[in-house]
Amino acid sequence: MSSYEQTLKLFILYLKNEQEIEEPNKVKAGHIRQYVRYVQERGKYTVVRNEKSRKINWPEHRTDYQKKVSNVTINNYLRNIKVFFKWLHNEGEIQKNPLETIKQIKTVRRPKEAITEKEFKNLLEQFDYTKFHGYRNKIIVMLLQDTGMRIGECLALKVDDIDFKHKMILVTKTKGRKERYVYFSRRMLRELKHYIKFRDRYTSTKVLFPTTRNTEMSVHSFEKQLKKAGSRIGLSIHPHQLRNNFARQFLxxxxDLYTLSRILGHSSVTITESAYLDLTHEEIAKKYQNHSPLSNWKI
Incomplete structure (x- = not known):
């Protein structure tokens, strides 16, 4: 929601200041194309929707100030704007959707780096297990790697969402608002049971991974703590990398892709196929040797 709001407010600001347009039915496809060029030329953080925020956020002090806005970011802007204009069209507020002919910019996909077993072990060792927040963060990292959950889904979990008998978790706060189950290993079963006993000494809240104030931890807070732990071993890491790493290791x-798609909560297998793009030639070769028809036939 924050992403949509930011995108639309900056786009509306552009329409008003650069095109003198304040009515959605006056927006044409040409205005969208001009906006794309405008974003490509202006650079990062050079435009703010509220000038007063400059004295609070000081964008000029950022290391990436005025650097080129990536095509991936611009495509995200286009996607957000498309959703808004599609809604306007469906509601009858505009007669024609100006974004129907607008296509996404071609991008070169950069493969995501895998987290090795050694790196993952070193990362876990950065958390102080003797303290509640350190032990909690360790278990979160392990659960993300073992289940492929999104970090927002994980932090919203309640203790009652866990089915220890069948080793699965009901995820209710999903991206597509569609409940699903994820599954965990025997190793994770032992870790979760031990963690919950430890957790119960400090809190009575139903939230599985609460803060020290017994509230639900924010995604931003965990991202910051994970990044700090990674930096101590020279590892640049984000929670979504653990989700991607899970998909990689699962394959x-x-x-199989179909099962992986269900676990990840993707709307289609085609979305999940992108996980294959991150496999190296060596990993594909290893996977082939494990599944070669001739090698598995008794001939």
């Missing part, structure tokens, strides 16, 4: 261990 390498013989898992």
């Amino acid at each position: 390498m261990n013989g898992g």
Whole structure:
């Protein structure tokens, strides 16, 4: 919601200041194309929707100030704007959707780096297990790697969402608002049970991973703590990398795309296929050797 709001407010500001347009039915496809060029030329953080915020956020002091806005970011802007104008069209507020002919910019996909077993082990060792917040963060990292959940889904979990008997968790706060189950290993089963006993000494809240104030931890707060832990071992890490790493390892261990798609909560298998793009030639070769028809036939 924050992303949509930011995108639309900056776009509306552009329409008003650069095109003198304040009515959605006056927006044409040409205005959208001009806006794309405008964003490409202006650079990062050079435009703010509220000038007063400059004295609070000081964008000029950022290391990436005025640097080129990536095509991936621009495509995200276009996607957000498209959703808004599609809604306007469906509601009858505009007769024609000006974004129907607007296509996304071609981008070169950069493969995501895998987190190795050694790196993951070193990362876990950065958390102080003797303190509640350190032990909590360790278990969160392990659960993300073991289930492929999004960090927002994980932090919203309640203790009652866990089915220890069948080793699965009901995820209710999903991106598509569609409940689903994720599954965890026997190792994670032991870790979760031990953590909950430890957790119960400090809190009575139903939230599985609460803050020290017994509230639900924010995504931003965890991202910051994870980044800090990674920096101590020279590892640049974000929670979504653990989700991607789960998908990668699931495929390498013989898992199929359809099952992976269900676990990740993707709307279609085609979205999940992108996980294959991150496999290296060596990983594909290893996966092939494990599944070669001739090698598995008794001939």
